[in-house]
Amino acid sequence: MTNIHNLTRTTDDVVIVGGGLAGLFCALKLAPRPVTLISAAPLGQGASSAWAQGGIAAAVAEGDSPESHAADTVAVGGGLVDEAVALGIAREAGLRIHDLLAYGVPFDRDLEGKLAVGREAAHSARRIVHVRGDGAGAAIIAALSEAVRRTPSIRVIEGLAAEALLTEDGAVTGLQLREVANAAARPTFLASRAIVLATGGIGHLYAATTNPVEAGGSGLAIAARAGAVIADPEFVQFHPTAIMVGRDPAPLATEALRGEGATLINGNGERFMLARHPLAELAPRDIVARGVFAEVAAGHGAFLDARQALGARFAEKFPTVHASCIAAGIDPSTQAIPIAPAAHYHMGGIAVDARGRSSIDGLWAGGEVSSTGAHGANRLASNSLLEAVVYATRIADDIAGCAIPSPARLSDGLVTPPGGTADAAAVKRLRAIMSSRVGVARDGEGLAEAVRHLGALEREATSGALRNMATAALLVAAAAWARRESRGAHFRSDHPVEVASRAQRTMTTLAAAREVAENLTEHSRPRAAQPMIA
Template identity: 45%
Template sequence: MTWEARADLVVVGTGVAGLTAALRARELGLRTLVVTKDSAAAGNTGWAQGGVAVVRPDEHDDGDSVQRHVADTLTAGAGLCDEQAVRSILADGAAAVDGLRAAGARFDTAGDALSRTREGGHTAFRVIHAGGDATGAEVQRALSSAVGSGGIPVLEQHCVVELVRSDGGALAGALALDPHGNPGVLRAPAVLLATGGLGQLYAATTNPDVATADGIALALRAGATVADLEFVQFHPTVLYTPDAARGRRPLVTEAVRGEGAVLLDTRGRRVMAGEHPLEDLAPRDVVSAAINRRMAETGAECVLLDATGIPGFATRFPTVFASCREAGIDPLREPIPVTSAAHYSCGGVVSDVDGRTGVAGLYAAGEVARTGLHGANRLASNSLLEGLVVGARAADAVARDLRGGLTARKPVLPAVPAAAVVDRDLLQRTMTRHAGIGRSADGLAEAAATLDRAGVVRPLRTREAVEDASLALTAQALLAAAAARVESRGSHRRRDHPEPDDVRWRRSVALRLDVSGWLFRTDREPVRSVA
């Protein structure tokens, strides 16, 4: 190792969950180090448009309540939410938002109150927002500023390769590469994974380039359990342009439909009429599936979102407006061409509502974590709230665990590890074709075989190699979970099993790695080798 850093807590990731945890850890007197493989602002948080779903005690619709928010979340989650976790996280939402505002976040207002909108799956106007449709950017700005002014060190351009242990087996920190590729060790008794999502598994996504499932892979290789990976939420409405079929696609926030926009097919017919009681504000899995069916029926590559009747569209949705104008579309006068794209992972590293995983000293918060809040399909705008609540709670949990005997150990310094990598273009095309919205046993098996054949073991000496290895391992885990779940539920749709099966499948599929590198379900059923 050529360099070393020490802390009580290492936070991997600079999104809402990671920075919230770092700020709370500083308040608790913990020596905290934040590390990110890119710039501090490069993660998913800054791209979030819609807002934060929260019921505030002094500002809410008549009849709305935390209990009603819980009910909407459970409905969207299609039977797989952990109801206790849902209640716990949502109950702390208002206090978490107050803390974010105290850190400097500025939300849009209507008079003396915060402005509220409605999004898919919500039965009330409870989504607060900033900058019209730039909520994530404002949250990222406020938290980054607070971390900077608080003197919390942030190591940018440092890529975490592997979690390391002491000679006694306890978690002892992380192996990382500095900006020049030199390996070093981050020594700490506690590591919080807040690495975001896995959108780069797919050819088209709303996620930035950094969303390569790093936290999932790190946790699996450290012995943690992951669950619900088959539930990848595809956002129904991203901007479609014929010349941009791959990479990050501009999001058209669900709040546009919350303000009255409607989906039409290329023949001018309503897409969501008769599909769901909430029509255009149905949960995302319902809307995405309906859009894909209509595209298949019409042979078109997109559908149309008619927002021409929304007054003040350019002011209310400046980010969407700018993206449309850049693509040569005038949303004030013509419908916006949209399609679906990979957006959010409802599953992740199994953790409780305090961020604790099954590995002592390892914590997870944000999109990388599976707390039980989202179930089979995330309710819109619950993600930023979860990051705020669980991020702060994870810091509290670390402080309690340190007082209870979690101590720093001398790490056994490993050599830079090697792992299977797959050409990213091939992986993304394979996952898009076989593990997108419509899945089947044959397609999932073909995808797994393709990736198995294409895997090449290489040392993880660069960020690109680390990312490609993370994508390869996570893809295999996702395919295994999707193949195991022989039903359709939430954002997991099987063409060969189109109906839900509550008798056998109202439960999660959980996976882990054994010491030989085999994926196992928690009932010890072997899945496949990932070596």
């Protein structure tokens, strides 16, 4: 373990930013090549993947196939899934599951010793591998963290956050880093010509989220400011069954509960999803999230009811959810669980190719910070962990075949505002705007308001942390404003149907998002009165 203050300024190592599934797995796959892994939180903490309850989708059961898995992925993706990418990931699933087993992940098995598989929404077969029902994410991260600590070629540095990506002539040269526990400290500069961003998603840009505080879009922001192409930022998945007990982040009630027969009811005890989709509670997540949102917005309330489906078996089958409920004074075996949609997963991110390469030379991205084309406009349940390990492996293989030049020593030139703690009131306002204007249901007027506010905040932010949040949020809001249709997780009440001509992925840049903000701001300024013409 390397102390922050002993960090060398120049390294020939591959630098991986992020201690979640993609970062850990990539570091292990690169061994014995030297790797420096930088994690803002202590290893194994602060990663959304550690909180994943559902598991990993993989066609490992008899009668299932990668082709069927890929077809299900395409079917829910709103016409935007790259079919070749989806099929490639599905075909690599079995190999990556065996890798995880080799690293010590204790996946559940049936009485015959085979991998036990469950079903989740919009899957046509039982193909989700779990750990103790709802503990897959935590178990995977624990096993991989231990494996990383045992690997001598991996140098782990905890407590530093990437504040800026440094580039020259379209290629990465290093990172500007700052201590998480001391935002006023001088930044640290680390030179490297091979950087992998695995910093996670953007969920904490929203007031209601299932993601940890570290999921504030920092990786997306620093890549965008360096000029990287950003793909599909408007597509944010809202998990329909976050447990509403006043906690931030909100605890999650896994989709697997509905796979086991739990139902969704309103305050009157009515199953409201029956009238919304033939699959009812097992409909695609975007449809279920809008159904729950509508009940809550109408004042009816929404609840997950597992009393008949599980009853006394709840604690044994889903111990993580059970513990969250009990801590909040709810006994899910005898009471319905209050729920609401919450920001959960970002289908958008840094645009990468089949090898995980971004548009910037020497920069790779994996996990939720990237956008591979696998998810389209709406992610299929439990595909995210699979995508993370598949692309972590591909990135490691690609780097292994690259001749990477040694880096030059960097200057101490700041590329972000001076350090300091992000203004709490500004962060709260940003998160409130994202939830109310760029949330489950959107419209042009609300999106324009969000873009104007976020554009101003991005220009005027006085701390690097706040600026990164504003940058990531602006990318999402500007792309959502520009997509005047509803598709997958992106629903606009003023454009409620899909437009066939818009069945293409968004490819954008921060410069384009800033231009949208400037145009909307100019349009909203008061103009001189014009003479009225009769």
